[in-house]
Amino acid sequence: MTIQEIAEIAKVSKATVSLALNNKAGVSEETRNMILEIANKYGYNKKTSSNQKRNILFIKYIGSGAAIEQNGDFIATVIDAIEKTASNLGYNLIIKNIISSEFQMEIANIHFEDYTGVIFLGTEAHSEVVELLQDIPVPIVAVDNLFEKNDIDSVVMDNFGGIYKAVRYLISLGHKKIGYIDSTIKFSNFAHRVDAYYKSIKDFGLEKDQPVVCVTPNLEGAYIDMLKHLKQWKGEMPTAFLAANDTIAIGAVKALREVGLSIPDQISVMGFDDIPFCTMLDKTLTTIRVYKEKMGEIAVKLLHDKINSSEKEFVKILVRTNLIERESTAKKI
Known part of the structure; x- marks a missing residue:
């Protein structure tokens, strides 16, 4: 018995089944009880935490590609910092690139129960895109976009x-x-x-x-x-x-x-x-x-805290910048 099969029997989404099985908020008591009853009836065995892989899914949202593919090493540096910090905290980082036209379909097909948390690279995303992520059953942190209209944890430059x-x-x-x-x-x-x-x-x-x-x-x-x-x-x-x-x-x-x-x-x-x-x-x-490395590092640490906490508050973190004076500017003569 899989989560997909329970969802089909209960006529609910996989995300709803995962929320119920993991005793997370966002599901009515009636629906939760129905899902648990189906799971018990058909012998669903939830993986114990000791057997679960500590995987973080990194979703790279690609719109036009102009900001993430054509801006030097900016995004690569953020990703490197995320991967390094995740490894230091004992997580595997799984990277998934999704183009905008396929985003809704791809998100629906991801088995989020295989992951401990999600980091979403939102450089080219808009608030409507994030709404598709707000019902996933694991903690999520967005990076490189404030998403000020959305209830989602995020880390971005100032x-x-x-x-x-x-x-x-x-x-x-x-x-x-x-x-x-x-x-x-x-x-x-x-x-x-x-x-x-x-x-x-x-x-x-x-x-x-x-x-x-x-x-x-x-x-x-x-x-x-x-x-x-x-x-x-x-x-x-x-x-x-x-x-x-x-x-x-x-x-x-x-x-x-x-x-x-x-x-x-x-x-x-x-x-x-x-x-x-x-x-x-x-x-x-x-x-x-x-400070691209710092943005990536903070995003992983924030996700790690969310994974290990039951608190529901959302946090928006701005990473301050610094002026670097070089040769292309001079005093007005």
Whole structure:
């Protein structure tokens, strides 16, 4: 007798059966008793904890792929930290990539009873996606997306604090016309960053009509789109640009140079994330460092605490960022 077979007899979902068998909340007493009666009648033997594998399922949600496949080593570094921390705590990490178009079907087919907990990489996910995960019968922690609308534990970088630091730094260099290079694809982190940019501009008393342009969030796309914006530019050029991430910043630098602008003598450029490519440019990129390893480590430790606790409270953890000053920014002359 399997959980699937019990679910078919009881005419409920596998998740409901697992909640009932594990004495978890979210199931009515009547349904729980019915499921337990079926399990006893047909001889279902729940695995004892000593025989259960301590497996963590890592779900990598892939939307467009732009943020997780085309942003240097960002995601790989987070995953490496998750795997290392999980191993140190005695867990096996099982990684499953799921594309957005197949997500609902794939989630329905996962045997969550085979796992102790789940870490969900939500970089490219939206709140409706998370709703499909909220009934799974094991603890879950999301990483790289705040999911502020959802009751789910999450660990993410401090997007607002990072952008605020960046704008304050550029102002300290004498820049008062600071453009922003946003992404055409509106991931959660990008949305928080552009909101922080507008709030920072207002808080620091800069003019409201600062230029904001949108580009495709990969190296080639950012270069092509930025070049098009520059060739059509009307009005005064900013003395500094802040980009939504380093990949966008690097593509923009190439475009700015192509139209004859010197970095940082004529225009300063700043990114966000601190990927390795930042130090490979002839003018190394000033950026906001995201502590990717710390995000992964905290996510696993938070999941470990949830696994070993009966508390139901949800936690949102922001990991602070740091300003890394390099050669792509300079004082306004």
